[in-house]
Amino acid sequence: MVAGTKRILVVEDSESILGFIKVYFTTIFDWEVVVAHNAAEALQAFEVGRFDMLLADINLDPHINGIELAKRLREQQKTLEVLLMGGDRRDSATAKEAGFDDFLLKPFELPTLGEACAKVIGRARGRDSHRPSQ
Numbered sequence: 001m002v003a004g005t006k007r008i009l010v011v012e013d014s015e016s017i018l019g020f021i022k023v024y025f026t027t028i029f030d031w032e033v034v035v036a037h038n039a040a041e042a043l044q045a046f047e048v049g050r051f052d053m054l055l056a057d058i059n060l061d062p063h064i065n066g067i068e069l070a071k072r073l074r075e076q077q078k079t080l081e082v083l084l085m086g087g088d089r090r091d092s093a094t095a096k097e098a099g100f101d102d103f104l105l106k107p108f109e110l111p112t113l114g115e116a117c118a119k120v121i122g123r124a125r126g127r128d129s130h131r132p133s134q
Contacts, residue, residue: 005030005031005032006029006031006032006052006053006121007031007032007034007049007050007051007052008025008031008032008033008034008051008052008053008054008055008117009034009035009036009042009045009046009051009053009054009055009056009073010022010025010033010034010035010036010055010056011035011036011037011038011039011041011042011054011055011056011057011060011066011069012035012037012055012056012057012085013037013038013057013060013061014057015037018035018037020110021033021035021055021110021113022035024110024113024114025114025117028114029114029117029118034051038060038061038064039060039061039063039064039065039066039068039069040063040064042054042056042069042073043069043072043073046073046076046077050077051077051080052080052081052121053080053081053082053083053117053120053121054069054070054073054080054081054082054083055083055085055113055117056069056070056082056083056084056085057084057085057086058084058085058086058091058094058095059086059087059091066084066085066086067084067094067095067098067100070082070084070098070100071098081102081120081121081123082100082102082120083102083103083104083116083117083120084100084102084103084104085103085104085105085106085108085113086103086105086106087105087106087107089105091103091105092105102116102120104116
């Protein structure tokens with residue numbers, strides 16, 4: 001991976017949405033994108049390496065939804081940035097109640113998604129610049 005390249009985990013049960021997101025971020029942003037169709041695949045991907053950001057659908061599967069997945073992954077990596085997405089306006093309130101402020105309502109245009117992800121990752125970079133070097 002090239003220095004400075006971002007690595008994001010995208011969890012979405014729609015194959016077509018996953019495909020669009022992966023192509024968009026790899027071509028426009030030159031980010032490494034790992035895709036998962038459900039929470040189990042996401043947890044497995046997380047065992048292999050760290051990510052700069054998690055982009056997850058709130059409504060994944062009946063066993064582990066996007067919010068629960070984000071909580072589990074944040075337990076493993078405290079610095080993980082999270083952007084949740086969902087098709088119901090109420091999902092935004094549900095995400096906020098769970099402690100996740102970044103939410104994107106579906107359907108969305110890819111440039112809107114790109115701006116939201118860049119904002120989340122940029123905010124993380126700003127926090128990192130204020131951390132003392134070790």
